[in-house]
Amino acid sequence: MTQADSRVAHLPTTSYYCPSGKYDELWRRADEDPEGFWAEQALELDWFKRWDKVLDWKAPYARWFVGGKLNLSVQCLDRHMKTDVRNKVAFYWEGELGDSQVLTYGEMYRQVNNTAGALKRLGVKRGDRVAIYLPMIPALPVVMLACARIGAPFTVVFSAFSGQALADRVEDTGAKVIVTASGMHRRGKILPLKENAVEAAARCACVEKIVVVKHTHHQVEMDPNRDVWLSDILSGCDEYVAPEDMDSNDPLFILYTSGSTGKPKGILHGTGGYSLWIAKTMQWAFDTDAQTVWWCTADVGWITGHSYVVFAPMILGLTSVMYEGAPDYPALDRWWAIIAKYGVTAFYTSPTAIRMFMRHGEEWLSRHDLSCLKILGSVGEPINPEAWLWYYRNVGKERIGISDTWWQTETGGFMISPTPGIQMHALKPGSATKPMPGVVPAVVDADGKELPNGETGFIVIKKPWPGMLLDIYRNPDLYHKTYWSRFPGYYLPGDYCMKDQDNFLWLLGRADEVIKVAGHRISTAELESAIVGHSAVAEAAATSRPDEIKGEAIILFVTLRKGTPPSVEIKNELTRHLRATIGTLATPEEIFFVNLLPKTRSGKIMRRLLKAVATGAAVGDTTTLDDGASVDEAKAAFAELT
């Protein structure tokens, strides 16, 4: 029994099953006639030119709405200018310090056009890449939409990534411009974003300009040849910038995420299929309407923020909340205060956040009236039934449902989730329930054979869906290898899954070398390549162990070079090194120093064994080990240090 299996075995029997006519019918139609189904749905978008062909599927490339022309900024803004949505609030923005802004769709339209004009004057042309390294401030969606408007593919880099991690991404995209802020607020401190951008620019010859948004009010050094304040390059009067007529499959954005290779890969999405997918899945999973006040707590630096903080809510003309700071600053009721203040009706967050609040008790919640809530959501990692039930009882007061949405950077939008928007209200705590219309999953064994219900295997997706990634940026070989080589013809997400007797899907965590720390995706290879970059390290292996709050925690096994004895100082130094190389999310929970890493005879690190050691589980079969002594050593090191 795998670790994932044992969790399922302990599920409470509570189930809220009720079958649904509308969902079943839509799922069947999307399956039987995908082209007809999606053509009908796509009429909800504004096209400059209709498509010639709905789907061109030459595995492993799916091209949706071929020949269609549109622009994402038009979906999010221009079309609302003709309706009452123009005066509706797009974002209630709240700063960590308690400052706030209210931005209507009309105001967003104005700012996006002005910013698009400024970027054009700076020399950004259709096809040029722009890196966006901004905190959770209104300028972030504004700059993303301005880039989309002028046809400049953008890459948003999470603001907690280091200057070096930013440089890797800037270099891979060949971005001409980095848009950043003077700094950001986090738990009362100011973090120096501009300095990190300068570090990245110094490493990347492609960068011509750094555009800086004034946000924090500390002294920032500006290089007159390279750096400009955004406020200085706006024309000073309102302008209209005509949106580029983008092909449905032209690159819209590149978002870096971790896989099994050392370097993060650039997931490439386009406009047509992606926009449609995120808008429809949001309606279906959250039953949104004109009165919805939406709050997705994800950072825009991740796919959840791209699709469901910025684009889908704006395509649908919804009012959203956007919050700059930490959930526990200045106190643990900050989020609940925000929900009550803005009358949030739909709240979407991560299991890590839920478990953190769970640990601190219900009294923080009871200070606020949360009766405005109508639906809850969860994303980023498997939600354990205990956390699900706590969320259901304490935040939802047992009166509203939870949409546990399973998906990935690569899938663009939700893949498996309850869909109350099309009358699928059935829930089971810990299960993401059923596939969206258009998603055809299967659970297979290591040979690609479909497993009977009740057995755990790999989830695969058997047909293309509109939100599917276009490619890995500048690396089609890796695209083929990562997603399509193991089970040819099927998309491989890399998660374990089990389908139960009611055909409900249970997503059980990663089946590969990807670690999910507080829902943030990071790979063992990425951690290892960062840590061996330190001069004291000879070899390293990264693994994880389950963590009560964060889901998983990073554990490192390190062999030091001759002359550096293990010490607390070197441990702290390596932690600092990882944070500087990748960012704060790479902070290890524990570093074990060993003399040898356990390896197979062919020289591969035995990860299964390290994981067993890190989690204190039985080691199991070690016959393929080259050197049994090193296993004992790793075990001894573990025993000594815990």
Ligand code: WTA
């Ligand atoms: C995990 C985040 C279980 C999964 C949207 C997936 C989940 C990876 C869920 C993608 C969920 C995301 N239940 N696991 N509801 N949502 N995951 O690309 O392992 O940052 O493969 O996208 O997160 O992470 P990514």
